[in-house]
Amino acid sequence: MGMKQLLLCAGLVALAGGGGYGGALALIGEGDVADQRPAEAEAPSIFAAGQFSIPLFEDNRVAGVLLAQINVEARDFQQLQLLSRNKPQLRSTIIETFFAMEREGAISPGSLDPTTVSARIKKDLELMINDGEIGGVLIDRLLLQENGRANARAARRAPPPAKPELR
Numbered sequence: 001m002g003m004k005q006l007l008l009c010a011g012l013v014a015l016a017g018g019g020g021y022g023g024a025l026a027l028i029g030e031g032d033v034a035d036q037r038p039a040e041a042e043a044p045s046i047f048a049a050g051q052f053s054i055p056l057f058e059d060n061r062v063a064g065v066l067l068a069q070i071n072v073e074a075r076d077f078q079q080l081q082l083l084s085r086n087k088p089q090l091r092s093t094i095i096e097t098f099f100a101m102e103r104e105g106a107i108s109p110g111s112l113d114p115t116t117v118s119a120r121i122k123k124d125l126e127l128m129i130n131d132g133e134i135g136g137v138l139i140d141r142l143l144l145q146e147n148g149r150a151n152a153r154a155a156r157r158a159p160p161p162a163k164p165e166l167r
Contacts, residue, residue: 044135045080047072049090054098056107056144064146066107068117070094072125073135082131093128097121109146114139 054066072090074080083090097120101107106116118137126134 045074045077046138047074047080047083049087049094051141052091052095052098054095054102054107056102056109062147064109064144066098066102066112067141067143067145068098068139069141070121071138071140073138075133075135079129079131079134082129086129089128090125093124094121097124107144109144112142112144114142117142 049070049072052066052068052070054068055062056064056066072083074083098107098117101117101120105111106113106120118139122134122137125137126132
């Protein structure tokens with residue numbers, strides 16, 4: 001007698017579970033739930049261009065070093081693959097851009113604007129890849145390390161400050 005009740009109870013639970021599952025399908029519909037979601041835009045891909053150390057010259061001496069870590073935001077996966085295949089040319093373009101900005105005076109101890117650096121690198125990379133506009137240039141690190149010896153030498157060459165008169 002106990003066995004019959006146990007089987008009957010298990011059958012009712014299975015029937016109730018099946019009915020709940022069927023009801024849920026009726027409410028959701030026959031289509032796949034994933035098909036009903038709005039299509040998401042493809043997320044931009046980030047290409048790590050790497051770290052750069054650019055010497056900064058003053059009077060034919062190294063006055064400091066620019067340290068930078070640059071990432072490039074690709075529009076889509078195809079552009080990311082293009083950047084990856086051309087990494088040596090991409091790095092060369094970034095280095096040439098840094099040196100050009102240093103010669104123009106845009107990169108010096110007194111003036112170092114990350115927005116200007118990013119915009120210039122982006123423009124030069126777009127000219128290099130010939131694949132339209134890239135998403136952006138992301139600067140993770142942009143530091144200017146001054147050479148202490150060069151600065152000390154420059155201070156020695158400068159005339160001493162005028163002494164105030166005693167009255």
